[in-house]
Amino acid sequence: MRLLGRDLAMDLGAASTRIYVKRKGIVLDEPSAVMCDGRTGKIIAYGAEAAAVGVGGRTCWPVRGGLPADAELARRMVRHFLRKVHWHPYARPRLVMALPGDSTPIDRAALHDVAYEAEARTVRLVPHALAAALGAGLPVTDCAGHMVIDIGRDTARIAVLSGESVVAASSVPYGGQAVNRAVIRLVEREHGLLLDESEAESAKRRAHDGAREVVVRGRDRDTGRERELAVPAGQIFEAAGPPAESIARAAMETVERCPAELAADLGERGVMLVGGGALLRGLGRRLREALCMPVRRAERPLECVALGLGRCVDELGLIGRFRSGRA
Ligand SMILES: Nc1ncnc2c1ncn2[C@@H]1O[C@H](COP(=O)(O)OP(=O)(O)OP(=O)(O)O)[C@@H](O)[C@H]1O
Ligand SMILES: [Mg+2]
Known part of the structure; x- marks a missing residue:
């Protein structure tokens, strides 16, 4: 069976891709990012390496709303991740993925394409909401x-x-990105400081319960100089309203x-x-x-969908009950 390939589940998210291996659990959790060379357009890095700030090249996020937004980049990224967790010259894994609730037949086909191009043997789609509920431990x-x-x-x-x-x-x-944008707008309006997206993301994460203020670094709107500022945590909370x-x-x-x-x-x-x-x-x-x-x-909110899909991989019979699509 190892030669035919293992059974895997993949949560293809806009921010992160998570892969679950049958009876083993989540073995890969990486940003859904691809880095291309600015001059030639060739892919030079995937996942965590591609998302790292300060590495040369252009970072692309080829997944949106649980579906491939840039089909070619998404295919190559998925192939890279699958090979990373499971590589054998003849192995072709059976793959379970989540199908977003409002998907069209074209969206289903796009998910199948991504999986087959990434050398999957079969693809089964489980409604995203059911995977999330299963992973959260709800009695579905x-x-x-x-x-x-x-x-x-x-x-x-x-x-x-x-x-x-x-x-x-x-x-x-x-989602989280809308909150980041709201934080950027608020800090500019209230303090005249321009933040980039990664600084807003980091400020949002640091504004946890108990934190009174969060130090951010950005560019002054008037002088153009870099400066630091302590933003009250309550303002970040307000931005998320x-x-x-x-x-x-x-x-x-x-x-x-x-x-x-x-x-x-x-x-x-x-x-x-x-x-x-x-x-x-x-x-x-x-x-x-x-x-x-x-x-x-x-x-485990970040991992719920992958864990729910993983339960479907551990008990393949569940998938039939969820009236999923089979290719
Ligand atoms: N500690 C945290 N506090 C606040 N927000 C967080 C924290 N950790 C992650 N996030 C937000 O969660 C979002 C990513 O969540 P998740 O990994 O569930 O997305 P995804 O599954 O990849 O995307 P999607 O479901 O939209 O395809 C990011 O926008 C990030 O800002
Ligand atoms: Mg998700």
Whole structure:
């Protein structure tokens, strides 16, 4: 069986790609980044190396919304990652991937293409929301309603699940990147300091509970000189307000599309937050207040989708029950 290839699960995220090997767990977690030579356009690095700041070349992020945005770069990146975890001249792994809720047949075909070009033997697609719920440990076979909100890099995906299927789902273009942009705008408006995206990302992560202020480095808007500034952590929390409100509004609309008895379940069971955006300080509290429902964060929010897909790899029978697509 080793010669035919192992069974793998891959969460192809806009920020990170995570690969799970059957019965072993997550063995790869790298930025979904490719670095191309600025002059020749040739790929010179993948993953963590490509995302590192200060290395020459142009960094590209070929995945958006769980789908390949630049098909050629995404294919080559996936092939690189799969070979990194599992390489044998004849081996062709069976692969399980997540299918975003609003995907079209063209999107499905794009995911299949990426996987086959990366030497997969078969590809099975599991609805993204079910993978996230499984990975968060929710009892997906239960007929009662559960809501999962996955806040990734560029998208927040909202889904209501009941009895192994997705009853209602929606997505909004507000993830961690939208928060970074809001932080950049706020620091410029309040302090006249221009931050780059990586500095905003780092400030956001450092503004955890207990931190009173966060030191950032940027360029003064008027003088053009570099300077440091201590930003009150509360201002970063404030910047995250509008994206959080948009996610809460979309979640309310999703609940309104559910049958009344499921909506009542949700009021009791509440929301499970997954994805890296769920780590943002104060987000849970904001959503709890806006939705008037209990809101919990999964134990390993960044890894939920990969762990859920991994459970499907460990118990392949689960996939059939989720009415997934098979190539
Ligand atoms: N400690 C943290 N605090 C706040 N935000 C964080 C933290 N860690 C990660 N993030 C945010 O999480 C986002 C990445 O989350 P995740 O890895 O779930 O995305 P992804 O699955 O790659 O993307 P997508 O699901 O949109 O395709 C980034 O935008 C990052 O800013
Ligand atoms: Mg994700």
